[in-house]
Amino acid sequence: MNNFVFYSPTEFVFGKNTESEVGALARKYGANKVLILYGGGSVVRSGLLDRVQKALEEVGIDYCCMGGIQPNPIDSKVYEGIDICRERQIDMLIPVGGGSVIDTAKAIAVGTLYDGDFWDFYIGKAIAKTALKVAVVLTIPAAGSEGSGNTVITKVETLQKLSLRTPSVLRPVFSIMNPELTYTLPAYQTACGVADMMAHIMERYFTNTQEVEVSDRLCEGTLTAIINEAPKALVNPMDYGARANLMWSGMIAHNGTCGVGCEEDWASHFLEHEISAIYDVAHGAGLSVIFPAWMTWMVGHNVDKIAQYAIRVWNVSPHSDKKTIALEGISRLKSFFVSLGLPVNFKQLGIDTPDIDRMVNGLHHNKGELVGNFVKLTRSDSKDIYQLACLPFETGK
DSSP, X not given: OOOOOOOOOOEEEESTTGGGGHHHHHHHTTOSXXXXXXXXXHHHHTSHHHHHHHHHHHTTOEEEEEOOOOSSOBHHHHHHHHHHHHHHTOOEXXXXXXXXHHHHHHHHHHHHTOSSOTHHHHTTSSOOOOOOEEEEEEOOOSSOTTSOSXXXXXXXXXXXXXXXXXXXXXXXXXXXXXXXXXXXXXXXXXXXXXXXXXXXXXXXXXXXXXXXXXXXXXXXXXXXXXXXXXXXXXXXXXXXXXXXHHHHXXXXXXXXXXXXXXXXXXXXXXXXXXXXXXXXXXXXXXHHHHHHHHHHHHHXXXXXXXXXXXXXXXXXXXXXXXXXXXXXXXXXXXXXXXXXXXXXXTTTTTOSSOOXXXXXXXXXXXXXXXXXXXXXXXXXXXXXXXXXXXXOTTTOO
């Protein structure tokens, strides 16, 4: 196990009707002027936005709103939010939604207090040292942004989709997590969230770091819980227990708990970012295509942990042929994704002729000539993985 610092100061307020506490919590954390952010309007139609506003009014906190944040959030909304925050002297942002809304809020929070372009932080030109406070009312369990210091934004002009990781600056001060708010999520959105949280765990699980049994077991146990609970939520969207377990799993998957002491990988996420930046597909759907392809390539290059995953997570019978074990585990992962209605190749994702060369060039331009850590991927390796993601399921096992 490697040396590590684990810093996770977020206060999680979990359970039914907890959105009614947003005003008291915002006051507790020193808010005076709040910017509420949301996406396409479901929070308006459901009455959730009204409830959040009422809770702020009850404690005398001034607020304004900014809607229209899209999936795969873009830089133009960040600039819009920064202007509002500076003009209104905002001191806390409260995103009401899922990862896209939360990530936009974090980018605004770090950009408002910076004299330059917020994008400087994403391209490594500047280091984020301070930000406005962010608090969360979560409606979509998936990205885990409610518990992390991470944010991902796409720059429209260049179609670069890049992440910023600043756990000491951008972790939310509090996150309200009411599983009831997820009852009306479309089945496909729920499934994409499941793929996203599973991928967050697997990015940490597939590590070359030795003697990380606790982290391994945390990863395996959380993956197993997700695999058990996801079908229940799709069969009965109002199954509170299934929704609650998925919501908490999404947070655990990305707040760092599952990766303490490990060198993490993240190549699959970077491979997927090129897909969703160019083709604007759901991030979770892109991951359900890319992660099995990445794992299949890894069978020929670093098989041991893939085989362990197959045995411990998918109950593949152990025997001497690790490659066969690993491939069976990957096949069971693909079958699980298909059972949730997710794609497992480019064609199912709606991309008949993916521009692989463009994606490879974008990936290595953004992330360097070597990508990831489990096996450091060259341009040729990345191209092979994208090509594996083109195969039909039957021949791509």
